[in-house]
Amino acid sequence: MYEIFRSDCIEWLSSCRPHSLHAVCTDPPYGLIEYSSKEINKLRNGKGGVWRIPPEFDGKRRRPLPRFSVLTLIQKKAICDYFQKWATLLMPALAPGAHVLIATNPLLQSHVYYGSISAGLEPRGTIIRLYHGFRGGDRPKGAEREFPDLCVGPRGNHEPWLLFRKPISERTVAQNIRKWGLGALRMLEGEKPLPDVIPSFKTPQKERKIVDHPSLKPQHLLRIFCRALLPKGGIVLDPFMGSGSTIAACNAVGVDSVGIEMDEAYFNMARKAIPLLSSLYPGFSGQSLHIKENEKVAIEEPEQLILLEESGNYNI
Ligand SMILES: C[S@@+](CC[C@H](N)C(=O)[O-])C[C@H]1O[C@@H](n2cnc3c(N)ncnc32)[C@H](O)[C@@H]1O
DSSP, X not given: OEEXXXXXXXXXXXXXXXXXXXXXEEOOOTTSGGGSHHHHHHXXXXXXXXXXXXXXXXXXXXXXXXXXXXXXXXXXXXXXHHHHHHHHHHHHHEEEEEEEEEEOOTTTHHHHHHXXXXXXXXXXEEEEEEOOOOSSOOOOTTOTXXXXXXXXXXXXXXXEEEEEEOOOXXXXXXXXXXXXXXXXXXXXXXXXXXXXXXXXXXXXXXXXXXXXXXXXXXXXXXXXXXXXXXXXXXEEEETTOTTTHHHHHHHHHTOEEEEEEOOHHHHHHHHHHHHHHXXXXXTOSSSSSSOOTTOOHHHHOTXXXXXXXXXXXXXX
């Protein structure tokens, strides 16, 4: 079961019932500005702004990505303040022991992290989504021929998801689980603990054909997360729902959820996309690191797939 609302999540959280949410899984605007109406209008009109097409290095044209290296110190401080305010409003709505998982970016994660812990969320580590990214690794701009063997930063091959927990209310985690059903993560099948590195790939075409949101996350990853976050049931919130991929993942996994999206066009996309995304990969409810059976994710994007061997070694 799920409910979705078109609203600013800050307003929505301000009137949320205490202890009514049991987990958060979300992919907020990393730099805050990229989903402002000014920048989104530029993206929709093909006018650039913070959204840039990554350089072509193999003849393939890429989708626009927000460029975070342009953010000023004041804008970065605003990220920290925003997440402090956001987490302060979220805290009373969460039941004790609830986990909060927030997607971020290697350049901006410290601002999201500091804002969140300042509001009282406990840090519980970082889960790395390993995949082939297109950020970074560029030669010095305007001097690519002069410095063919230099890059100004490493090529991004991971996306950090910050994991937090609202402090437990009971003396031990076991007592908290008995009282609230919260405080721990669900293991993968075969009693394998959720690892903090998850081999992933870019969002498959199959999912992009259903919904064209610029930051669509893959069902594979989201189903693993949504299953892990709610060991004993409850409600997952995605306050920055976009096209509803987290809500679709919850639906597929059999977990209740609430999604909030501010933008009208994305909200309408989500309404249509949630049932379609959740009907993909039947039988995969995030119980393992692989989408099993005959699903074609691997075949669509062979160069992107990272295969995890039984031994724990992986090949990119
Ligand atoms: C990075 S995208 C999420 C995309 C999502 N993961 C998906 O797969 O479709 C962030 C979304 O948050 C929305 N948003 C930004 N600020 C918001 C706010 N204050 N309240 C609710 N939604 C907001 C944006 O319009 C955007 O669609």
